[in-house]
Amino acid sequence: MGRFSGFGVTLRQVFRPRVTERFPGELSPPPPRLHGRHVLGRYPDGMEKCIGCELCAGVCPARCIHVRGADNPPDAPVAPGERYGFVYEINYLRCIHCDLCVEACPTEAITETKLFAFSFTRRADAIYTKEELLVDDDGRARRLPWELWSDDLDAHTGAWMRATSPGGDASYEGRVLWSADLGFGHRPPEQGQRRRGTAGDDVGDGEAEAPAPAAEER
Amino acid sequence: MVLGADPLLADGVDGTVLLIVVGKTVATFALLLLLVLFYIWFMRKVIADMQNRIGPDQAGPYGVLQTLADGIKLFFKEPSIPDRADRTLFRLAPYLAAVPAFLAFSIVPIGGEVSIAGHRTYLQLVEVPVGILVLLACSGIGLYGVMLAGWASGSKYPLIGAVRASAQMLSYEAAFSLAIVGALVQAGSLSTRDIVDAQAWQGPASPFTDWFAVPALVAFVIFLIAAIAETNHPPFDLVEAEQELVGGFNTEYTGIRFAIFYLAEFMNLITMCAIAVTLFLGGPSGPGFGFLASDHPLNTWVMPPVWFFVKLGFLLYGTVWLRASLPRLRYDQLMNLGWKWLIELAFLWVAASGVIVVAREQGWNRLVVVPAVAVGFLAVLGALRACFPRPDEAEEWA
Numbered sequence: 001m002g003r004f005s006g007f008g009v010t011l012r013q014v015f016r017p018r019v020t021e022r023f024p025g026e027l028s029p030p031p032p033r034l035h036g037r038h039v040l041g042r043y044p045d046g047m048e049k050c051i052g053c054e055l056c057a058g059v060c061p062a063r064c065i066h067v068r069g070a071d072n073p074p075d076a077p078v079a080p081g082e083r084y085g086f087v088y089e090i091n092y093l094r095c096i097h098c099d100l101c102v103e104a105c106p107t108e109a110i111t112e113t114k115l116f117a118f119s120f121t122r123r124a125d126a127i128y129t130k131e132e133l134l135v136d137d138d139g140r141a142r143r144l145p146w147e148l149w150s151d152d153l154d155a156h157t158g159a160w161m162r163a164t165s166p167g168g169d170a171s172y173e174g175r176v177l178w179s180a181d182l183g184f185g186h187r188p189p190e191q192g193q194r195r196r197g198t199a200g201d202d203v204g205d206g207e208a209e210a211p212a213p214a215a216e217e218r
Numbered sequence: 219m220v221l222g223a224d225p226l227l228a229d230g231v232d233g234t235v236l237l238i239v240v241g242k243t244v245a246t247f248a249l250l251l252l253l254v255l256f257y258i259w260f261m262r263k264v265i266a267d268m269q270n271r272i273g274p275d276q277a278g279p280y281g282v283l284q285t286l287a288d289g290i291k292l293f294f295k296e297p298s299i300p301d302r303a304d305r306t307l308f309r310l311a312p313y314l315a316a317v318p319a320f321l322a323f324s325i326v327p328i329g330g331e332v333s334i335a336g337h338r339t340y341l342q343l344v345e346v347p348v349g350i351l352v353l354l355a356c357s358g359i360g361l362y363g364v365m366l367a368g369w370a371s372g373s374k375y376p377l378i379g380a381v382r383a384s385a386q387m388l389s390y391e392a393a394f395s396l397a398i399v400g401a402l403v404q405a406g407s408l409s410t411r412d413i414v415d416a417q418a419w420q421g422p423a424s425p426f427t428d429w430f431a432v433p434a435l436v437a438f439v440i441f442l443i444a445a446i447a448e449t450n451h452p453p454f455d456l457v458e459a460e461q462e463l464v465g466g467f468n469t470e471y472t473g474i475r476f477a478i479f480y481l482a483e484f485m486n487l488i489t490m491c492a493i494a495v496t497l498f499l500g501g502p503s504g505p506g507f508g509f510l511a512s513d514h515p516l517n518t519w520v521m522p523p524v525w526f527f528v529k530l531g532f533l534l535y536g537t538v539w540l541r542a543s544l545p546r547l548r549y550d551q552l553m554n555l556g557w558k559w560l561i562e563l564a565f566l567w568v569a570a571s572g573v574i575v576v577a578r579e580q581g582w583n584r585l586v587v588v589p590a591v592a593v594g595f596l597a598v599l600g601a602l603r604a605c606f607p608r609p610d611e612a613e614e615w616a
Contacts, residue, residue, distance in 0.1 A: 006543040010268040020272045 027150045030114040035097035037115045038090055039141045039157060040134045041108065042182040048078050048134065049109030049179070050085035056101035056110055064094035065101060085109070088130040093123065108179055113141050113157045117148035139183020156187060225331065226339035238334050243324075246343045250323050254484045258285040261538045268542040289477055297473035302372030311370060312471070312478035315363025318356035319485035325349040326492040327414045329502045329522035333513075340411060341502070341522065349410040350398055353493060357394070357448060360486060361387045364450075364457070367479070368467035379466035382549070383457040387448055389556040394444035396564030400437025401430045401497040403571050414501035422505075429500040436567045438498040440560050442536075445490035447556065449483065451537060453544035454552060491533040495526060499533075502526040562602050570595045 021028050030036075041049045052069020070086035078084040101110050110133075120126050125146065136142050141154045180186045226235055259274065259282050266273025274281035299308055329341030346352050361384060368380020405413040417429045425431070431438045447454040458466030468479045495501055504525030506517040547555070570591045577587040 007539060010539065010543045013270050014267045016270055018272050019270045022272070 024117075024148065027148070029152060030116075032156070034114040034116065035099050036113045036153065037092065037118060037128070037147075038101070038110050038112050038133055039154065040085070040088060040110055040130065041157075042135055042139065043080070044180050044182050044185060046137070046182060047080050048084060049107045050088060051079055051081055051107055051109070052083045052085040052088075053106065055104045055106065059100045059104040061098060061100065062094045062096050064091040065089070066091075085130065088133060089127055090133065091127045092118070092120075093126045111157050113154040115141070115147055115149060115153045118144070118146055120146055135182060137182075139181055157181075224340055224342075224345040226337050234335055235337060238337060238339060241334075242339075242343050246324060247320060249328075250320060250485055250488065251481075253488050254481055255285045255289075256282070257484055257488055257534055258288075260534065261541065264535065264538045265542045268539075292477040292480075293474050295473040297475055298470075300372050300470050303470065304370040304372065307366045307370035308470075309475070311363050311367035312475045312482070313363070314366060315360055315482035316478050316485065318360040318363070319482045319489055322353050322356035322360075323485070323489045323492060325352050325410050326489070326496055327410055327501050328526050330518055332518045341519075342411065345409065345411050348408045350402065350408045350413075354391075354395055354398075357387075357391070357486075360482070363479075363482065364467050367471065371467075371470040373470050375464045376467045376469045379457050379459075379463045379469070382463075383450060383467055386450070386454065386457060386552060386556075389553060390444045390447040390454075390560070393440055393556055393560035393564050394448050396561065396568055397437045397441035397444055398497060399568045400434045400441070400564065400571060403568060403575055404430045404434055406575075410496050410501075414496060414503065417500035417503050419500070419503045419505055424500070424503065429498065429503070431498040434498065434567075434571060436563060437571070438494075440564045440567070441494055441498065442533075443555075444560060445494060446487075446537065446540065447552070449486040449490055451483075451487055452541040453547050456546055456549060456552065459546060487537060488530075488534070491530055491537065492526075494533055495529045499529045500525075504528075558603075558606060562599065566595050566598055 043049060050067075052067060054067045054069065057063075057065040057067045066087065066089040067085055068087035069083045072078055072082060072084050097112070099112060102108075102112055132142055132144060134142070141149075141157070143149045226238060262284070263273040263281070274284035277283040277287045299305055324343035325346055327340060327342040327345075331338055332341050333339070364383045364387070365380045368376040368378075368383065371377070401413065402408060405416040407413060407416070417424075420428055427433075446452075450457045456462075458468070460466075463469070468476055471479060502522030502525050504521065506512070506521045507514070510517055512518075573591050574587065576582075577584065
C-alpha cells in the first residue's frame with residue numbers, strides 16, 4: 001500500500017487541530033526576545049532618559065536614527081544632567097530591528113517593544129518622531145492608529161536583559177542592571193540562556209530586584 | 219430530428235416549449251456556474267483541512283463567496299494582449315475552452331421525467347440519441363481552446379504548455395473513449411438517458427448489480443483516471459507546472475479571459491465527474507419515497523437530483539483528495555501510464571465485457587465463459603507487456 005499511503009496521511013490531517021493563527025483577529029503571545037518598534041523610556045520621576053549623545057545614531061547599521069542633542073533648560077530640565085535629546089527620529093522604512101541602538105545606549109533610554117504589526121500608507125508616517133517614540137505619562141508606549149497593539153507587546157520593554165550581562169560576564173546573568181522605568185519600576189529581568197539550578201548560578205528569583213553588584217570592579 | 223428524443227418536442231414546437239427550453243438552458247448554465255463557484259470554495263476548504271489550515275473564511279459565511287470575490291476582482295482587471303500575440307485567436311481561445319465545457323454538461327441527466335406547464339420533459343438540457351458522441355466532440359474542441367491559447371500567446375512558456383496539453387489530451391482521449399465504451403457495452407446505447415434508465419433503481423442491491431460501476435469496474439477506474447488527465451487536473455496538471463512553465467498555456471492571460479479559462483477548467487472537471495456519475499453510478503437513480511406516488515413532485519423533482527448531486531459530491535471530493543495527496547507526475551510517467559497501461563487495459567476490458575454481455579444475452583454457460591474471458595484477458599495483457607521494451611532497453615533507444 002506504500003503507493004497509496006499518502007491518501008491516509010492527508011485524510012488524517014482533517015481530524016487534527018488547525019495550526020493557523022488568525023493573525024489580525026487573535027494575536028498569539030510574542031516570542032520573548034522579539035525586536036519590535038522602539039520606545040524612549042523615562043525615569044520614575046518622569047525625566048527622559050535620553051541625553052542626546054547620538055551613540056545610537058552612530059552605531060545604527062541602517063542609518064535610520066536621527067538625533068540632535070541640546071542643553072537642558074536650567075529652569076525646566078527635560079533629562080537629568082547637562083544635555084537631552086532635542087530631536088529624535090527613527091525611520092522605520094530603514095530600521096532592521098537589530099537592537100544595536102539598545103545595546104549602545106548608555107542610559108537605557110531606547111528600548112524595543114515587541115510591536116511588529118505597524119503599517120503606514122504614507123512615508124511621513126514611517127518616520128517616528130520623539131513625540132511618538134516617548135512613553136506616555138503612565139510609562140506605556142503610545143499607541144498610534146496604524147499600530148496593532150496587544151497588552152503583552154510592551155510588558156517587558158524596559159527590563160530587557162542580555163543572555164549574559166553587559167561586558168559578557170556570565171555571573172551577571174539575570175540581574176537587573178537597568179534603571180527603573182516610569183510606571184513599571186524595576187521590572188523582573190528576562191532569564192538567561194543558562195539553565196536554572198546549574199553550578200555557578202547564584203542568582204535566585206528573589207534577587208531579581210537586588211541592587212546591581214559592584215560594577216566598579218572592572 | 220436530433221432532439222426528438224425528449225418527450226417535450228414530441229408534439230411539435232410552440233411558444234411554451236420554446237420558453238421551457240430557454241428556461242432549461244438558463245437554469246443549466248446557472249447551475250454549472252454555481253457548481254463551479256461552490257467547487258472552488260469546497261476544494262480550497264478541503265485542501266486546507268488536509269493541510270491543517272483553515273482556508274478562505276472571510277467572504278461570506280465560511281468563505282463561500284470567496285470565488286465570487288475572486289471573479290469580481292478578475293473581471294475588473296486590465297485584459298492585456300502581448301504584442302506578439304495573434305490577437306483574434308488570443309481572444310477566441312478562452313471561449314473555445316469554456317463553451318464546450320458547458321455544452322458537454324447539457325447532456326447529463328440530472329433527474330427523471332417531470333412535467334412543466336402540462337409538458338412532459340426530461341430533467342436534462344438536451345437528450346441526444348448520440349449523447350456520448352457529443353461529449354467526445356466537446357472534449358475534442360476544448361483541446362483547441364488550450365492549444366490555440368498557447369499558440370496565440372506568442373510566448374514560449376504558453377507554447378510549451380500547450381504542446382504538453384495537446385499531447386496529454388490526445389493520449390488520454392483514447393483511454394477515455396475506450397473506458398466510456400466499457401459502459402456503453404453494458405447499456406447498449408449512446409444516449410445518456412438510455413444509459414441512466416439501464417441503471418434505474420431496483421432495490422438496495424442496485425448499486426452493485428444495476429449501476430455499471432461494479433460490472434464495469436475496470437472501465438470505471440480507467441475513466442476516472444483518464445478524465446482527470448483529460449481535464450489537466452492534479453496529479454496530471456503538468457500542463458500548468460508552475461515550476462517549469464510559469465503558468466502553462468494561460469501564462470499571458472489576464473483579467474476576465476484568464477477567469478474564463480479558470481472557469482472552463484473547473485467546468486470540465488465537474489462535467490467529467492457528472493459524466494462519470496451518469497455512466498457508472500446510475501446518474502439520478504436512487505431510492506425515492508415509496509409511500510408517495512411515483513409522479514409526486516418529491517419523487518420527480520427532488521429525490522433524483524438529490525441522488526445525482528450526492529454522487530457528484532463524492533466524486534468531486536475524490537478529485538480534491540487526489541489534488542491534496544499526490545505529487546505531479548513526470549511527463550514520461552504520464553505517457554507510460556496512458557499508453558502502456560490505460561489504453562491496453564481499456565481495450566481488453568471492452569473486448570472482455572463484450573463477450574460477457576453477449577454470453578448473457580445468448581444464455582451461454584457463465585461458468586465456462588467467465589474463466590475463459592479472464593484467461594484470455596490475462597494472456598493478451600501479458601503478451602502485450604512482454605512486447606514492451608524494458609526500462610533499460612528503452613533508455614538505449616532514447
